Amino acid sequence: MIPPTLTAATCALLLASASAAAPPAPKDVMAAISQDYVRTAVDTLAAFGTRHSLSDATSPTRGIGAARNWLKGQFESFNPPSGTLTVHFEEFQPPVGGRIAKPVTFVNVVAVLPGTMPESAHRRIYVVGHYDSMPSDVMDPDSDAPGANDDGSGTVAVLAIARALAATPCEATVVFLCTAGEEQGLIGAKYHAEQAAARKESITAVLSNDIVGDPWGPGGDKSRATPYAIRLFSEGIPRNPSAAQLQTIRALAAESDSPSRQLARYVAEVAAIEDTVVRPMLVFRLDRFLRGGDHSAFNEAGFAAVRFTEVDEDYRHQHQTPRLEPGPDGTPVQYGDLPEHVDAEYLANVARLNAAALVHLANAPAAPAAARIITAKLEYTTTLRWSANREPDVAGYEVVWRQTTDAVWTGVKDVGNVTEATIDQNKDNVFFGIRAYDCHGYRSLVAFPAAARD
Numbered sequence: 001m002i003p004p005t006l007t008a009a010t011c012a013l014l015l016a017s018a019s020a021a022a023p024p025a026p027k028d029v030m031a032a033i034s035q036d037y038v039r040t041a042v043d044t045l046a047a048f049g050t051r052h053s054l055s056d057a058t059s060p061t062r063g064i065g066a067a068r069n070w071l072k073g074q075f076e077s078f079n080p081p082s083g084t085l086t087v088h089f090e091e092f093q094p095p096v097g098g099r100i101a102k103p104v105t106f107v108n109v110v111a112v113l114p115g116t117m118p119e120s121a122h123r124r125i126y127v128v129g130h131y132d133s134m135p136s137d138v139m140d141p142d143s144d145a146p147g148a149n150d151d152g153s154g155t156v157a158v159l160a161i162a163r164a165l166a167a168t169p170c171e172a173t174v175v176f177l178c179t180a181g182e183e184q185g186l187i188g189a190k191y192h193a194e195q196a197a198a199r200k201e202s203i204t205a206v207l208s209n210d211i212v213g214d215p216w217g218p219g220g221d222k223s224r225a226t227p228y229a230i231r232l233f234s235e236g237i238p239r240n241p242s243a244a245q246l247q248t249i250r251a252l253a254a255e256s257d258s259p260s261r262q263l264a265r266y267v268a269e270v271a272a273i274e275d276t277v278v279r280p281m282l283v284f285r286l287d288r289f290l291r292g293g294d295h296s297a298f299n300e301a302g303f304a305a306v307r308f309t310e311v312d313e314d315y316r317h318q319h320q321t322p323r324l325e326p327g328p329d330g331t332p333v334q335y336g337d338l339p340e341h342v343d344a345e346y347l348a349n350v351a352r353l354n355a356a357a358l359v360h361l362a363n364a365p366a367a368p369a370a371a372r373i374i375t376a377k378l379e380y381t382t383t384l385r386w387s388a389n390r391e392p393d394v395a396g397y398e399v400v401w402r403q404t405t406d407a408v409w410t411g412v413k414d415v416g417n418v419t420e421a422t423i424d425q426n427k428d429n430v431f432f433g434i435r436a437y438d439c440h441g442y443r444s445l446v447a448f449p450a451a452a453r454d
């Protein structure tokens with residue numbers, strides 16, 4: 001793992017000339033995430049009875065309408081006096097068919113914390129959870145579907161981070177998104193991601209949290225479970241690459257260097273730097289078998305997105321109408337996604353891991369543009385070039401590398417505030433990456449270089 005140290009001699013000068021205020025410290029944001037709040041919020045979401053996307057939208061106490069009104073009110077309550085957090089409903093009518101039996105309005109709840117640095121505010125960093133739920137039959141909008149873990153847990157992670165961060169905006173824009181219609185086929189996330197792509201928005205990272213509240217596994221066997229790990233899924237090859245894209249991936253051997261995979265590696269590095277209690281277990285695939293999630297809707301729209309999910313899921317607690325059924329030895333087994341199966345301490349720690357990654361991502365510079373390895377002639381060293389970043393607090397760049405068989409970056413060299421570096425290693429033998437760092441010590445996502453003659 002790359003050490004969390006860097007030096008920047010010119011920073012005092014740069015900081016004096018930078019327009020943005022000091023960004024929030026990750027440790028402070030993590031400390032502000034309250035386990036008590038997490039507990040209460042999960043219980044509150046489950047108490048709406050069902051949050052099925054076609055459930056009653058008019059009752060003040062039951063169904064998806066009551067749930068989204070409560071979510072909107074929570075986000076609004078986090079905004080301090082003279083705060084800048086804005087909250088809105090994103091409403092649309094999905095086509096009838098498939099898992100949507102009748103005309104309905106789907107509503108995503110969106111809270112936006114605008115970035116403070118003019119050069120960074122256009123970049124948007126997302127944290128996502130889906131607030132809808134389902135009973136055993138996905139077409140049944142009436143039966144109880146408490147959805148405490150799927151995905152009350154992810155929704156509450158989004159809330160808890162917004163609550164901790166709302167008073168201290170970051171340099172880039174942070175978006176807190178609670179989607180509807182996930183169980184109906186990722187409908188809310190697809191709509192949001194496609195709209196964002198059509199507006200040419202610059203979404204540089206999406207952290208989707210879906211089933212992140214129960215580390216104990218089937219049967220609650222505490223001897224085999226770990227409350228210290230969470231799976232982090234990332235795609236390798238995009239879903240619908242163009243022929244040219246595929247050609248580039250093949251030529252560079254970039255099968256494991258998609259933007260989503262760089263994002264997954266980034267989260268793992270932040271976890272080490274910030275010494276988080278829960279650490280990501282990187283899984284280099286899009287998702288589990290037979291399952292899907294909102295992150296893939298963002299992937300399909302062309303954005304880097306990853307999925308957090310607990311390590312050892314209990315399938316009796318997912319997509320099941322609450323009930324007791326006799327088990328193999330006759331003792332009753334509880335089915336259903338009930339709040340007592342969500343561990344608030346674990347969930348708060350998952351939210352802290354997300355918050356740490358979010359604060360780093362949203363205060364770091366952009367990944368360097370036009371990153372390339374110079375392949376003009378055969379040589380034993382490797383020359384890399386890239387474009388200079390625009391942010392006024394950029395202090396320099398690092399070249400990172402790893403063996404082609406390694407999962408994460410293992411080598412790093414601080415090359416200073418330049419746009420070209422030559423590394424004493426043969427480009428044929430390792431993978432290289434380039435990242436920018438700023439005066440606060442925040443590093444950008446890694447840019448995976450193309451190959452070019454100059």
Ligand SMILES: [Zn+2]
Binds near residue numbers: 130150182
């Ligand atoms: Zn889910």
